[in-house]
Amino acid sequence: MTTTQDSTNSVAPQTNRWPAVAAVAVGTFLLVTAEQLPIGLLSPVGSELRISEGTAGLMMTGASIVAALAAPAVPLVIGRLDRRVLLVVLMGLMTAANAISAVAPNFAILLASRVLVGIAIGGFWAVAAGLAVRLVTDKAVSKATALIFGGVGAANVLGVPLGTALGGFAGWRLAFVALSILALVVCLVLVAVLPPLVATQPVGPRQLADQLRNPGARAGILATFLLVTGHFAAYTFVGPILQQLAGIDAAFVGPLLLGFGAAGIVGNFLAGATLGRALHRTVLGIAAGLTVLVLLYPLLGHGPIGAVILLIGWGLIFGGVSVSLQTWMITAAPNAVEAASALWVAVFNLAIGLGALAGGAVVNAVSLQAVLIFAGVLLALATLAVWSGRGALASVPETED
Missing domain, CATH: 1.20.1250.20 (MFS general substrate transporter like domains)
Known part of the structure; x- marks a missing residue:
């Protein structure tokens, strides 16, 4: 693959940080699974909160639209902030958002928690998408990118069946609890394995x-x-x-x-x-x-x-x-x-x-x-x-x- 070098990373890595790549891959898997999760939970959520399945579908649509807005907005806002810190904070936000979803007493609170999920998805994925060139050597970029997007790809194709299975076996609230716990684990792993990822040229409107x-x-x-x-x-x-x-x-x-x-x-x-x-x-x-x-x-x-x-x-x-x-x-x-x-x-x-x-x-x-x-x-x-x-x-x- 042709050598690529992001402007946020002036020195190409000399060693491969595969544990960091794997942690980012699991993080993207959890975030995109959280985005897809409501597809399998529309009926039980609608039944308990006394809303139509069409209204319940706003859980997914809302998170997707917020993620679309957050993807360019987060890099603009954070400037030169260490991307390692950003990823940890966003995974922490993911942890809290799904915990709120699990205990939401009404649909308004549930929908608000999905807005937080959308911010976490858009910001994390936007940064994670280009991390391969900063975590591995040039020759390993293709493999690292495939691994990171193995998380995204797996979530896109497994999100619906996972959501359906979790909702069916444990109830929709426990499905969100499980996501929150897993996000917390990934948050701690990211702290342990990610190297500093300071941006020398932050993303701007230009x-x-x-x-x-x-x-x-x-x-x-x-x-x-x-x-x-x-x-x-x-x-x-x-x-x-x-x-x-x-x-x-x-x-x-x-x-x-x-x-x-x-x-x-x-x-x-x-x-x-x-x-x-x-x-x-x-x-x-x-x-x-x-x-x-x-x-x-x-x-x-x-x-x-x-x-x-x-x-x-x-x-x-x-x-x-x-x-x-x-x-x-x-x-x-x-x-x-x-x-x-x-x-x-x-x-x-x-x-x-x-x-x-x-x-x-x-x-x-x-x-x-x-x-x-x-x-x-x-x-x-x-x-x-x-x-x-x-x-x-x-x-x-x-x-x-």
Whole structure:
């Protein structure tokens, strides 16, 4: 992979800090799982707090939108603050926010706690996204990035089944308690293993604006928005799709989503292994593969066998999305990794919320088959955006690690 060096780190690390990389990966997993958790808890939360499932869905939409705002805002506000201190503080905020969620007496308090979760998600992910170049040597950046985004990818594909399982076995409040306890553990581990990460050139409005003038970063942001919006427009309704379209019993939906998640974890590391040699071709293959699979679902997903095969393929390919697109952004903006990552994380989280919202509108107005076609069209546009960005990365040699 091409050498990248963030402007916040003037000296490239001479040794690999794998415990620190692993701790950041677990942190991103917990934060993004917290973002996805409400999807599996809508019914029990709505029932206990006497609100509709649609209203309960604001727990996820609200956190995603706040995370999108926090991703660029936090780096702007903190200036030269040691990123090690920032990550620890944000994980502490995550601990407190989920504890508040667990004891919330009404929906207003619960929604306020989700705002705090959104701040933690956006700030932590925006900084963590570019940390690989500061924690490992140049040759290990691809592997470290894959590990960090193994946490993000695993959370994106496992968040729903984990939330459903925790809520079913222990109750929705205990699900938040579990997240709070795990966040506290990660907070303490971060204190122990992270080195000082002082920013010599903090992110400012100019650095953020520059990324919109960078053709490679601009193509990556557009591709991310279209791809993530398309995915979540369909994936938010994967349960009803499996039951109503494929005729699969509700009891098998949870295990199948775990299979989707397991395939996604494999896909994350498969993509990470190829990015150093063929970045553009890897991202293009992921976007095109998702387009084909989602568009095939209305045609071949009417029976259990076809639906399961397509679902596992979908998980395998989507698992490579986070690590691939983040690597695209690092490559397109090697001297402004934190700024580019902040914008990318903002767009990613915004697309999650908008995808779920748009998908719900299509399902309500038309049908489940229609939302798959809608998602497929967005994914096709994402493929075109990736294809159009090939020239922007042409000056970056794709070589063996």
